[in-house]
Amino acid sequence: MSRSTHTLRAAGVLLTGLLVASACGGGSDDAGSDDVGRPATDTIELPDCPVDALDSATAPVDITVWYQLSGKAGSTLEAQVAAYNASQDKVRVTAELQGANYDELFNKYTQGIPTGDLPEILVSEDTTTQALIDSQTVLPAQACFDAAGASTDGFAEAAVNHFTVGGAMWPGTASVSGLLTYYNKNHFRRAGLDAETPPGTLAEVRQFAETIKAAGVTGTPVVMLMDSWFVETQLAGAGQPLVNNDNGYGPDQTTEAAFDTPVTLEVFEWIDQMVADGLLTPVQSTPGTVDHYLAMASQNASITVETSTAATSVVAFLGGDTTVLGEENRAEAASTDTSGLDIGAGAMFGIDEAGATQIGGNGFFIMDGDTSSEAQIAAAWDFITWWNQIDQQATWNIEGSYLPFLDAAAEDPRVQEFWSTQLAGKWLGIAYDQLQAMDPDSTGALIGPYDKFRIAMTDAMAAVSLQTTDPATAIAEASAEVTAALTAYNDSL
Numbered sequence: 001m002s003r004s005t006h007t008l009r010a011a012g013v014l015l016t017g018l019l020v021a022s023a024c025g026g027g028s029d030d031a032g033s034d035d036v037g038r039p040a041t042d043t044i045e046l047p048d049c050p051v052d053a054l055d056s057a058t059a060p061v062d063i064t065v066w067y068q069l070s071g072k073a074g075s076t077l078e079a080q081v082a083a084y085n086a087s088q089d090k091v092r093v094t095a096e097l098q099g100a101n102y103d104e105l106f107n108k109y110t111q112g113i114p115t116g117d118l119p120e121i122l123v124s125e126d127t128t129t130q131a132l133i134d135s136q137t138v139l140p141a142q143a144c145f146d147a148a149g150a151s152t153d154g155f156a157e158a159a160v161n162h163f164t165v166g167g168a169m170w171p172g173t174a175s176v177s178g179l180l181t182y183y184n185k186n187h188f189r190r191a192g193l194d195a196e197t198p199p200g201t202l203a204e205v206r207q208f209a210e211t212i213k214a215a216g217v218t219g220t221p222v223v224m225l226m227d228s229w230f231v232e233t234q235l236a237g238a239g240q241p242l243v244n245n246d247n248g249y250g251p252d253q254t255t256e257a258a259f260d261t262p263v264t265l266e267v268f269e270w271i272d273q274m275v276a277d278g279l280l281t282p283v284q285s286t287p288g289t290v291d292h293y294l295a296m297a298s299q300n301a302s303i304t305v306e307t308s309t310a311a312t313s314v315v316a317f318l319g320g321d322t323t324v325l326g327e328e329n330r331a332e333a334a335s336t337d338t339s340g341l342d343i344g345a346g347a348m349f350g351i352d353e354a355g356a357t358q359i360g361g362n363g364f365f366i367m368d369g370d371t372s373s374e375a376q377i378a379a380a381w382d383f384i385t386w387w388n389q390i391d392q393q394a395t396w397n398i399e400g401s402y403l404p405f406l407d408a409a410a411e412d413p414r415v416q417e418f419w420s421t422q423l424a425g426k427w428l429g430i431a432y433d434q435l436q437a438m439d440p441d442s443t444g445a446l447i448g449p450y451d452k453f454r455i456a457m458t459d460a461m462a463a464v465s466l467q468t469t470d471p472a473t474a475i476a477e478a479s480a481e482v483t484a485a486l487t488a489y490n491d492s493l
Helices: 005-019 071-087 104-111 126-135 142-149 157-162 185-189 202-212 228-237 262-276 292-299 308-318 329-334 373-386 392-396 407-411 413-421 424-436 452-463 471-490
Strands: 060-069 092-096 121-125 176-179 179-184 222-225 280-283 301-307 342-348 360-367
Touching: 060 071, 060 104, 060 373, 060 392, 071 092, 071 308, 071 373, 071 392, 092 373, 104 121, 104 126, 121 373, 126 452, 142 360, 142 373, 157 176, 179 185, 179 228, 179 308, 179 424, 185 202, 202 262, 202 301, 222 262, 222 292, 228 262, 228 452, 262 280, 262 452, 262 471, 280 292, 280 452, 292 301, 301 308, 308 424, 342 424, 360 373, 373 392, 392 407, 392 413, 407 413, 413 424, 452 471
Parallel strands: 060 092, 060 121, 222 280, 222 301
Antiparallel strands: 121 360, 176 360, 179 301, 179 342
16 A cells, blocks of 8 residues: 555544544534645545455355444345355355444444455444544545446446545445335315325425415424434435535535525524425424334325335335334334324425435445455455346345445336335435436535534524524534634644
C-alpha cells in the first residue's frame, strides 16, 4: 500500500475522537480538508488491489462482514452469506450483526480504528461514505474493479455517482433504497378518491387529507416520522443542495450549510400548516419507533412515508408476522388487527412532482491493507463480485427489498414476475422506476459529519411540528449548527 501505517492510524485516531464524542446521531459523510479529505476528481491515486491473491492461498481465507439490517433484509443477508460459503471452498465469510441501528454499527467501527479491530467488509449506511474515506481505513473498490478489468457501467448510474468520490467508486456494491408514499386504499375509496392514484405533490397530500378528513374517514389522515430523510428527499428532488462545494462533491473543502433557502422554508411551512390544521400527526424520530406503521395498521391514518426497503416487511406484517417490527414492538403489533387492510404505495410525493428522491441504503466497503491481508482483500472482492451477479441481486431484491444495483438484474424473469404479481414487488418496481428516473447528478449530499446534520435537521423538524418554533427560525438554527459541525470536522482532520 502507498500510505504508511502511522499516517493511517493517526488519521483514524483523530476521526475516532471526533465521532465517538458525538455518537448520538444518524450517519456520517462528507467534508474534507485540502490535505486529508476528499481529493479532487482528477487527483486521486488508487492503491493496488490484490485481486489474484486467493490463487496462492493454501487454506480457506476467513473474512468477517459487519452489518446492521433488520427484518427481512437481515435474514436475507445471512442466507446469502451461507449460500456463498456453500458455493466455493476458498473463502469463509462470517456475517456479524453489530448494533440495533446504523449509528451503533458505525460507532463500533470507529471505536475499532485505533486498534485495527475491524471487519474485512463493512456494510455501512451511504451517509458514512466521506467519514470512511477520511478515516483512511477503507480501500477504494475502484482499485479492485480496475485490477480485475471490470467496469461499473452495468450498475445503476445514480448509485454509482452517489458513491463516487475523487473519481473512484468506494464501496464494491450498494444496496439501494428510496422513499415511497404508502396509503390506505379503502380510506381513499370511502372519501371518493381514486384508490389507484396516490398524491404526487405536497399540495396534493394536503388536498387528499382534507377530503379524507371532511368525509369523516379518520381524524388526522397523514402520519409521518419527523426524520431528516424526509426533508433531504424533498430538497434532493428539487435540486436544492444541503451544503456548499457542489453539495459536498466538489473539489474544494465543504465548509457551510446551504439549505437556508425558500425551498426548505416551503417544506417546513407545509409541515407546520399540516399539523396546525389537524391533517398530520408528527411522530418523534427515535430509534425503533414504528408509531407511524401502527397508526396505518390500526387505520387511524391514511397516508405515510417510508423507505422502499420496508416493502417485504410491511407485507409480512400485514400477513401476521409481528417479528418484522422488532422485539420491542411485538406486543403492540400483535394486538393490531390488520384484517381488511388494503395498503398501496406510490412514488414519493415531492414539492412539484412525484418520484423526485435521493439515494438511500448502504455500501459494502472493503478494508485496506493495514487491517486486512492481501488474501483477505482478495476474498472480500471475491464475495462482492459474487454478490454483484444477477442471481444474488435478484434475491436481494425479492427477499431483502433492496433495489437492483446491477441493471441487468431488473430484467431477470424472477424479478419481473415479482414486480408484476406480488404486492411488495409492485411497490419495489415503483421505487426502481424512481431510481432510474433520478438525476444522476442530484443523488443527495456528501457530508463528513452527516450525523450532526441529521441531528440538526431532525431537531428542527421536531421544533416546528411538536413545539411552536417558527419554521424560518428552526431552519436558520439548524443551518448554523451544521456549519459549526463542518468547521469542527474539518479542524479535526
